[in-house]
Amino acid sequence: MNLEGDLLHTVQPDNISDRRKRLGRILFWSASALVVLVGALLVLDDFGHDLGFTSWRPLLYAYVIWAVVLCAVQVIERGESGKRALFVLPATLFVISMVVFPLLFGLSIAFSDWNLSSLDGQKFNGFDNVVAMWNDAFYWNALKNMVYYVAAIGVEYAIAFGLALLLNADIRARKFFRVAILLPLMLSPVAVSWMFGKSMMEIRFGPLANLAKFLGWNQPAFFSDPMIARLSIMVMDAWTWIPLMVVILLAGLQAMDKEVQEAAKVDGANAWQSFWAITFPLMIPVSVTAIVIRIIFKLKLADIIINVTSGGPGGATDSVTSFIFREYRDRSNVGYGTMLAMVYLVLIIVFITALLALVNRLTKRPA
Amino acid sequence: MKVDVYNMLTAAQASRRRFLQGTAAVGAMAAGSSFVPGLSSVARAQSGLRAEILKIPGVNQGSPTDADWQKVGELCLGGTKETVQEGEFEGVELTFMGLNNQNLHNFLFRGFLKPWEAYTGAKINWIDLAQADYNARLQQSIATGTVDFDIIEMGAPFEGDVCGKGLAAEMPDWVKTLIDMDDYVSYLKAPVGTWDGKTYRISVDGDCHNFNFRTDYFQSDELAKAWEAEGHEGIWEAPTTWQKVQEVTKFLKGKTDPFGLEAYGYLDPLKGWGGFGFYFLESRATAYAKYPGDPAWLFDPDTMKPLVNNPAWVRAIQDVMDVMADQPPDQINADPGTTAFQQFLAGTGSMLSWWGDVGSSAKTSDGSVIGDVVGFSILPGSDDVYNRKTGEWETLASGPNFAPNMAYIGWGVYVMARATQDEKKGKAAWSAAAHLGGKDISLWCSAYPSGFQPYRNSHFNIEEWSAAGYDEAYIADYLGSEADSYNHPNAAIEPRIPGIFQYYSIAEDELAKTYAGQYASAQEGADAIAAAWEKITDQIGRESQIKLYRASLGLG
Numbered sequence: 001m002n003l004e005g006d007l008l009h010t011v012q013p014d015n016i017s018d019r020r021k022r023l024g025r026i027l028f029w030s031a032s033a034l035v036v037l038v039g040a041l042l043v044l045d046d047f048g049h050d051l052g053f054t055s056w057r058p059l060l061y062a063y064v065i066w067a068v069v070l071c072a073v074q075v076i077e078r079g080e081s082g083k084r085a086l087f088v089l090p091a092t093l094f095v096i097s098m099v100v101f102p103l104l105f106g107l108s109i110a111f112s113d114w115n116l117s118s119l120d121g122q123k124f125n126g127f128d129n130v131v132a133m134w135n136d137a138f139y140w141n142a143l144k145n146m147v148y149y150v151a152a153i154g155v156e157y158a159i160a161f162g163l164a165l166l167l168n169a170d171i172r173a174r175k176f177f178r179v180a181i182l183l184p185l186m187l188s189p190v191a192v193s194w195m196f197g198k199s200m201m202e203i204r205f206g207p208l209a210n211l212a213k214f215l216g217w218n219q220p221a222f223f224s225d226p227m228i229a230r231l232s233i234m235v236m237d238a239w240t241w242i243p244l245m246v247v248i249l250l251a252g253l254q255a256m257d258k259e260v261q262e263a264a265k266v267d268g269a270n271a272w273q274s275f276w277a278i279t280f281p282l283m284i285p286v287s288v289t290a291i292v293i294r295i296i297f298k299l300k301l302a303d304i305i306i307n308v309t310s311g312g313p314g315g316a317t318d319s320v321t322s323f324i325f326r327e328y329r330d331r332s333n334v335g336y337g338t339m340l341a342m343v344y345l346v347l348i349i350v351f352i353t354a355l356l357a358l359v360n361r362l363t364k365r366p367a
Numbered sequence: 368m369k370v371d372v373y374n375m376l377t378a379a380q381a382s383r384r385r386f387l388q389g390t391a392a393v394g395a396m397a398a399g400s401s402f403v404p405g406l407s408s409v410a411r412a413q414s415g416l417r418a419e420i421l422k423i424p425g426v427n428q429g430s431p432t433d434a435d436w437q438k439v440g441e442l443c444l445g446g447t448k449e450t451v452q453e454g455e456f457e458g459v460e461l462t463f464m465g466l467n468n469q470n471l472h473n474f475l476f477r478g479f480l481k482p483w484e485a486y487t488g489a490k491i492n493w494i495d496l497a498q499a500d501y502n503a504r505l506q507q508s509i510a511t512g513t514v515d516f517d518i519i520e521m522g523a524p525f526e527g528d529v530c531g532k533g534l535a536a537e538m539p540d541w542v543k544t545l546i547d548m549d550d551y552v553s554y555l556k557a558p559v560g561t562w563d564g565k566t567y568r569i570s571v572d573g574d575c576h577n578f579n580f581r582t583d584y585f586q587s588d589e590l591a592k593a594w595e596a597e598g599h600e601g602i603w604e605a606p607t608t609w610q611k612v613q614e615v616t617k618f619l620k621g622k623t624d625p626f627g628l629e630a631y632g633y634l635d636p637l638k639g640w641g642g643f644g645f646y647f648l649e650s651r652a653t654a655y656a657k658y659p660g661d662p663a664w665l666f667d668p669d670t671m672k673p674l675v676n677n678p679a680w681v682r683a684i685q686d687v688m689d690v691m692a693d694q695p696p697d698q699i700n701a702d703p704g705t706t707a708f709q710q711f712l713a714g715t716g717s718m719l720s721w722w723g724d725v726g727s728s729a730k731t732s733d734g735s736v737i738g739d740v741v742g743f744s745i746l747p748g749s750d751d752v753y754n755r756k757t758g759e760w761e762t763l764a765s766g767p768n769f770a771p772n773m774a775y776i777g778w779g780v781y782v783m784a785r786a787t788q789d790e791k792k793g794k795a796a797w798s799a800a801a802h803l804g805g806k807d808i809s810l811w812c813s814a815y816p817s818g819f820q821p822y823r824n825s826h827f828n829i830e831e832w833s834a835a836g837y838d839e840a841y842i843a844d845y846l847g848s849e850a851d852s853y854n855h856p857n858a859a860i861e862p863r864i865p866g867i868f869q870y871y872s873i874a875e876d877e878l879a880k881t882y883a884g885q886y887a888s889a890q891e892g893a894d895a896i897a898a899a900w901e902k903i904t905d906q907i908g909r910e911s912q913i914k915l916y917r918a919s920l921g922l923g
Binding site for chain 2: 114115121204219221224229309311313314330331332
């Protein structure tokens, strides 16, 4: 039996002729040349040489032709192993088209001065947007608020864990509660904004405001003081998303090996010891997943803020996303808004990577 | 007519008590309304056509349907038949971009234009947009050079972005004659709708801020006695100047309103509203900043230097800050929607600036408790006005300075330049637009739910309305509340420059910081707005902004 070479389902060894290989190369380089040619013509057209192009669409067509040729060439040049590449190549090209190209396009916008109302259109402006961002008190204020918002996830996690433990315990109507707790997650944050922020927390007739009055808070203004406003936003956001953490943690609890806990019980551990020494450590990997997912959702926080406070009072509740929304949508400041988003993306990647590395180090078992 | 206004008018007709109140209002208006020729008691000859369309479907006969819109469109085809041969536009396809708010706007236009399509042979394709998507869609079309529509329904504030960039087509003279532009109320005449002396806009709507107040507050004996006892000057009445508005607002703090709740004076929206919140500071500032005879009140037309940090504007901002403590708790989180619909209509506060919707919703909204106790006037004036040219505050010999804020100016129909590249297509586009902005069809739009308010002098002929079935007292009350603002000689007209909402948006952000006490003074906050506006002007292009701003003011 031949134990070397291609062990997969190759029906027969390919004997690709040189002529066929040459044809493949010609096709590939022709298609590549077409892309380069069309791109060059479009650039020329864009810089004032009227060549009759009305849009950049021809480059898209050239790219599609190139992608098809590239796939075909795999088979022409490499035969059976080329066919195997076709299982992956179209998907790879699609991802590149949908992610890499827009990212490059986004970067080109981020380094430009582009206000949709400007007669001059898009103008490359180097690092001017970065400098403007560095001096933008609104952006730094929003980043500072994000630190508060992300920090609140610690409290959310504690509540979620408690609820997950309850739902995992043998309580009455457990199935009902398991479904009921998911309801907030099914609501749009916009609906939550109106239901809570604009109705239940309304200072004159809102039930929550009335309850606060009943409890002795004379003027229960939930959005006037910066810290209270920020807390109110955190509470609304938490109410919406804690169920997600509960579901993840509950799944973790249910997957946990019951024998370990039973063994602890046999060894005489009380409920707290059983939780702290057994359940919690075993749940750390699931907890990390829940927290990271929650952080990602939190970093996108915008809709509740836009609807309820518009970032106020005086920017106290502004998130980076709600600020970018105003800069981009209300002020049509496309270049600067994109730069803010790109920098935020980098910050998120760095933060999440650092967080995962830290968690990894903390949870690493000693050798 | 806005839907809520229509509902209000038809609902109000059932109330005998309101009829009697309204009769008094007509008398008062006939004496007080000096700007609207149509409001005089002199009857105009009614054309049979106008009377006929006003009976479709008939007041109190339910909301009009597509069949009604088509009938009205058919009956109003006279102008088209005068200027276009039957089948003349056979083979022409036009694209119309407009709104679908409340299932009105484009929905009506479709019905109106169906008979026009049948007669001319042209075909219209429709792009319907929600209000929230409109701005972004239009800006992106302009910025990316993908204008894919031939006719657009557009607000005047966007004229800078569209007309200023040469994207709209100049209106031919035959259209001007056909739509009778002389009939427009004063503020909708040039320079509104024009750029560099060229006319682009067919108006189909009007907009302005009015002053809404609670009559029960100002008829309260208890409050009148307290007013006198505290030694205030003048009698207890609805204020007509901002100085009095301030005084009344401070006076009412801690008192009880006629409903037995806490009394409050003027309601300032202190939270942003996507740029639209800035209109409310404007309404406070125009009486201080809009000097009679000087059209500029927001920017210096020679340099585009913002005027928003001059003493007039700073005084308006300071006024807001001075009464913040006297306003309802949590006011810093109140946007204009809150002040109007959750506060004023729900019985909180006694004075409010807003568009015409508030006064009408007062009588029809389920959430309103002030239906019988609301009064209207033009925005308050000021005892003195700032002259930006001399840098001095002046007291005018004519009395307080009034400058109603023509906030947003209303919707218009514009033909895009791309449509007129082909002569036949261009004529078809203008014919369709003229059909929608015709004098008779506009009367119907004023009288029935359409999304549009009256905007022609001929819309204020009360006899036409009463002949159609409207109660004379109510219609006079409704029309009179807006007419004086529209036709005021010192009306503050919004600058129609590119990116105007960008200026408003950043101003809202800076005002929020000012109101939250993050700046040391109103002046510092105003300076921050001015600095941000300077950046926007530089980014968009100062020279072109100056040129377009001057064009929008009619300064050439």
